[in-house]
Amino acid sequence: MRRLLRFLCFAAAVPAAFSSPAVATDCRPAAIERLRTVAPEGLAVYQKIADKKFFLGWIDCGERQLGLPTAVHESVHYITAETDAFPLLGGGTLKRPHEVSAFFAPSLIAAKFKPNDFVTTYLRPGSASSSTDFLYLLDELNAYTHDLNTAVALSRAEAFAEPGDEQIDHRDGLAALMAFVALYAERGAASEPATWQGLRQPHVAKTVSELWGRAETVMASSCGIPNFGTEDKTLIRQFCQRGPQAALHKIIGRAPVCPTACLKETPVAARDVDTRPTGSVRAGPAATARPFFGRGIGRGPRSDQ
Ligand SMILES: [Zn+2]
Numbered sequence: 001m002r003r004l005l006r007f008l009c010f011a012a013a014v015p016a017a018f019s020s021p022a023v024a025t026d027c028r029p030a031a032i033e034r035l036r037t038v039a040p041e042g043l044a045v046y047q048k049i050a051d052k053k054f055f056l057g058w059i060d061c062g063e064r065q066l067g068l069p070t071a072v073h074e075s076v077h078y079i080t081a082e083t084d085a086f087p088l089l090g091g092g093t094l095k096r097p098h099e100v101s102a103f104f105a106p107s108l109i110a111a112k113f114k115p116n117d118f119v120t121t122y123l124r125p126g127s128a129s130s131s132t133d134f135l136y137l138l139d140e141l142n143a144y145t146h147d148l149n150t151a152v153a154l155s156r157a158e159a160f161a162e163p164g165d166e167q168i169d170h171r172d173g174l175a176a177l178m179a180f181v182a183l184y185a186e187r188g189a190a191s192e193p194a195t196w197q198g199l200r201q202p203h204v205a206k207t208v209s210e211l212w213g214r215a216e217t218v219m220a221s222s223c224g225i226p227n228f229g230t231e232d233k234t235l236i237r238q239f240c241q242r243g244p245q246a247a248l249h250k251i252i253g254r255a256p257v258c259p260t261a262c263l264k265e266t267p268v269a270a271r272d273v274d275t276r277p278t279g280s281v282r283a284g285p286a287a288t289a290r291p292f293f294g295r296g297i298g299r300g301p302r303s304d305q
Contacts (some may be wrong), residue, residue, distance in 0.1 A: 056126030
């Protein structure tokens with residue numbers, strides 16, 4: 001299994017995408033049509049983003065899913081920064097709770113996890129803003145929820161025409177972000193009184209609850225798809241443990257639902273996986289020019305690059 005962590009600068013990546021030979025064939029109209037047909041919630045993100053070129057710049061005609069989950073993921077970040085609100089799966093928005101930026105740094109939970117590319121990107125200092133600011137961990141949780149939802153919808157549609165047995169890591173990103181948020185809550189409850197108090201304030205608790213609930217639903221909806229992750233089971237087991245579940249329960253006001261169906265063993269084909277976490281960075285005054293760390297998760301077999 002090959003792991004490749006690649007960081008793309010948004011500013012450089014978009015022009016490159018438009019000038020690549022793959023785009024010369026221009027699959028973009030067909031890609032949007034595919035969203036319209038099988039992934040209406042992904043289409044809603046395309047419809048919502050003001051800068052259509054930004055979305056279209058992430059389309060990759062050489063990928064089986066045409067880069068659409070990535071385009072949706074990155075566009076969710078873009079819309080969030082532009083509107084100062086999280087666009088929710090299924091419609092609606094939630095104003096960003098900026099008070100969470102004063103909470104303890106998510107990097108303090110990095111040691112709880114087995115090293116992997118997601119931990120490095122989102123929890124270790126120096127990559128994405130989520131390592132220092134819980135607001136951006138929530139941003140990633142939301143982006144990966146939309147991302148996996150689109151990947152599931154596309155995969156279901158593909159399955160009728162072309163059953164595949166290759167390993168695609170669509171589930172890993174959301175599993176990682178759910179684990180990060182859940183273990184963050186656990187540490188908050190255990191040893192960070194200011195953050196713990198803040199997490200249970202109504203606006204913050206509602207935000208976490210709405211985002212977590214959608215993540216939970218999308219994760220559960222993906223469990224029937226085999227070979228959809230490589231790190232997912234480890235991460236899911238981690239956030240299904242008693243401590244994180246109990247802490248989340250106190251924030252969201254109900255018992256979280258462990259996606260146990262995702263923990264069942266499924267046959268795994270020969271793996272050739274490219275895992276590239278996708279990060280967001282703090283939106284500064286020039287939010288539209290901020291860099292993005294490229295890309296989600298391995299989208300099927302690919303040749304070495
Ligand atoms: Zn991201």
